[in-house]
Amino acid sequence: MQLYKNQHIKIYNSLTGKKEAFKTINEGYVGMYVCGPTVYSNVHLGNVRTFMSFDMIFRYLKHLDYKVRYVRNITDAGHLENDADVGEDKITKKARLEEIEPMEIVQRYTVDFHNVLNRFNFLPPSIEPTATGHIIEQIELINTIIENGFGYEVNGSVYFDVHKYNETNNYGILSKRKLEDLIHNTRALDGQSDKKNPQDFALWKKAEPTHIMRWPSPWSDGFPGWHLECTAMSTKYLGNQFDIHGGGMDLKFPHHECEIAQNQAAKGQAPVNYWMHANMLELNGTRMSKSSGNYINPAELLSGKNDIMSKAYNPNVIRFFMMQSAYRSVLDLTDNGLLASEKGFNRLMNAVDDLDNLKSSNTSSFDVKAWKQSCYNAMNDDFNTPILIANLFEAVNHINAIKEGNTTISPEDLELFKNAIHTFVFDLLGLNNAQDTTEETDKLSGAVALLIKLRQEARANKDFALSDKIRDELAEVGITLNDSREGTTFSTN
Numbered sequence: 150m151q152l153y154k155n156q157h158i159k160i161y162n163s164l165t166g167k168k169e170a171f172k173t174i175n176e177g178y179v180g181m182y183v184c185g186p187t188v189y190s191n192v193h194l195g196n197v198r199t200f201m202s203f204d205m206i207f208r209y210l211k212h213l214d215y216k217v218r219y220v221r222n223i224t225d226a227g228h229l230e231n232d233a234d235v236g237e238d239k240i241t242k243k244a245r246l247e248e249i250e251p252m253e254i255v256q257r258y259t260v261d262f263h264n265v266l267n268r269f270n271f272l273p274p275s276i277e278p279t280a281t282g283h284i285i286e287q288i289e290l291i292n293t294i295i296e297n298g299f300g301y302e303v304n305g306s307v308y309f310d311v312h313k314y315n316e317t318n319n320y321g322i323l324s325k326r327k328l329e330d331l332i333h334n335t336r337a338l339d340g341q342s343d344k345k346n347p348q349d350f351a352l353w354k355k356a357e358p359t360h361i362m363r364w365p366s367p368w369s370d371g372f373p374g375w376h377l378e379c380t381a382m383s384t385k386y387l388g389n390q391f392d393i394h395g396g397g398m399d400l401k402f403p404h405h406e407c408e409i410a411q412n413q414a415a416k417g418q419a420p421v422n423y424w425m426h427a428n429m430l431e432l433n434g435t436r437m438s439k440s441s442g443n444y445i446n447p448a449e450l451l452s453g454k455n456d457i458m459s460k461a462y463n464p465n466v467i468r469f470f471m472m473q474s475a476y477r478s479v480l481d482l483t484d485n486g487l488l489a490s491e492k493g494f495n496r497l498m499n500a501v502d503d504l505d506n507l508k509s510s511n512t513s514s515f516d517v518k519a520w521k522q523s524c525y526n527a528m529n530d531d532f533n534t535p536i537l538i539a540n541l542f543e544a545v546n547h548i549n550a551i552k553e554g555n556t557t558i559s560p561e562d563l564e565l566f567k568n569a570i571h572t573f574v575f576d577l578l579g580l581n582n583a584q585d586t587t588e589e590t591d592k593l594s595g596a597v598a599l600l601i602k603l604r605q606e607a608r609a610n611k612d613f614a615l616s617d618k619i620r621d622e623l624a625e626v627g628i629t630l631n632d633s634r635e636g637t638t639f640s641t642n
C-alpha cells in the first residue's frame with residue numbers, strides 16, 4: 150500500500166494562512182511548480198535555500214509514493230529591473246556589460262546553477278522548462294487574456310488590466326493587499342507610461358531598437374513580461390489547476406499575485422491549491438546584499454575564500470545547517486551556526502556508521518516503531534525538518550546506548566531502525582556521507598606526502614634547486630609547505 154495512505158501531510162497554505170490537510174487533485178499524483186532562477190548571475194545563496202526546501206519536499210512526497218511532477222523553470226528571457234515594467238532587462242543589461250550574446254549569459258549561469266545544486270546533492274526536477282522555449286505559449290495566453298477582456302494593447306505593448314480584473318475577482322487574494330491601498334500608495338503615472346493605471350503589469354513589451362532579446366508577436370517585436378512565463382509553463386505541464394506552487398517569500402507579491410490573476414483571467418480558475426513560500430536567509434543577523442558587502446555566494450562558502458567565515462564548509466554541513474531550520478523560518482547564516490552544525494553533522498554520521506556494527510539482543514528496550522512514526526509526524530507537520538533532526542539525535546543516543554550495552558534492540562527492530570535512519574538522513578534530508586570529499590582529501594594528502602618526501606631527498610642530496618622548485622610550484626597551486634623541527638606539514642588555501 151502507498152505510504153501516503155497512512156502518513157497524512159499538513160501544509161501551511163500561504164493563500165489561507167492556515168495549516169491544511171494535503172489533498173491532491175488526482176489521487177496519488179502531485180503537480181508542483183517552483184519559480185526557478187533568473188540566469189543572469191551566480192545563484193544567490195538565499196535562492197539555494199529556497200530550492201533546497203522544495204528539494205526536500207519533493208523527496209518526501211516521492212517517498213510517500215506519490216507520483217510527483219516537479220516543474221522548476223529557468224527564467225532566461227530576462228525580466229525587468231525591479232520587477233517593474235520599466236527599465237532594462239537584466240539579462241540584456243549583463244550581456245551588454247560583458248559584451249557577449251544574451252544566450253551566452255544564460256548558458257554560463259544555467260551551468261553554474263546546476264553545478265551549485267549538484268554540489269548540494271539536489272535531485273533534478275521532473276521538467277526544467279525555459280521561458281525562451283515557451284514564447285508561443287505565452288503569446289497564446291496573452292491572446293486569451295485580451296479576448297476575455299483583461300488585457301489591452303498600447304503602442305505594441307500589452308498590459309494586464311488590474312482594475313477591470315478586480316471588479317469580478319480579488320487582486321490581492323494571496324498577498325492580502327487591497328487594490329485601494331495599492332492605488333493610494335503608488336504615485337500617479339508621469340505621462341511616460343502607456344499603462345491605464347500604475348497597478349497594471351506588462352504581459353508583452355515592445356522591444357526598443359537596442360534590445361537584443363526579441364520575438365515577433367501580433368503586437369510588436371518584443372518580449373514577454375516576467376509573470377507570464379510561469380503561468381504559461383505551469384499550465385502547460387501541470388494543467389489549469391495543480392496542487393503546489395512554491396517560491397521564495399519575496400515572490401508572493403507581485404509575482405505570484407499576478408500569476409493567480411493571469412490564470413483567473415485566462416482560464417476562469419484559481420490555479421493552485423497550496424501556495425508555499427520559503428523564508429529568507431540572512432547573514433550575521435542582517436539581510437544579505439552585495440552592495441553592503443554583507444554577502445557570500447555558494448562558491449565562496451564552499452571554498453572558504455571569503456572574509457566572513459573562518460573556514461571552508463562541506464556542502465553536507467551547509468545542507469544540514471539549512472535543514473535544521475524550518476523552511477518557513479528566517480534562517481541566520483553565521484560562522485558559529487555552521488561550526489555547530491558541523492559538529493552535529495559529524496555526530497550524526499558517526500552514529501550512522503556505527504549502525505552496521507550494532508549487536509542485536511532478544512528484545513528491544515525502546516519502541517522503534519513509535520520512534521519512526523515520530524519522524525514521520527515531524528515531516529507530516531508541514532515538513533518540519535528541525536523536529537525530524539531532533540528525532541534523529543534521539544536515535545543517535547539510542548545507537549550509543551546500544552553500543553555501550555545500556556539499551557537492547559531485537560534483530561527485526563534493528564533492521565527497521567537502520568532502514569528508517571538511512572531513509573530519513575539520506576533520502577529525505579538529502580545528506581550524504583561526505584565520503585567523496587574525504588576521499589579526495591586523502592588522495593591529496595598522499596600525493597603531497599610523496600612530494601614532501603622527494604623534496605627531503607633532494608635536500609639531502611644538496612639539490613636545492615629541485616627542493617625549492619617543489620615548494621614554489623606547490624605554492625602556486627595553493628599548497629603551502631611548512632617546515633619545522635618536527636618535519637614538514639602542508640596547508641591548503
Ligand SMILES: [Zn+2]
Pocket residue numbers: 183184185379404
Ligand atoms: Zn514564477
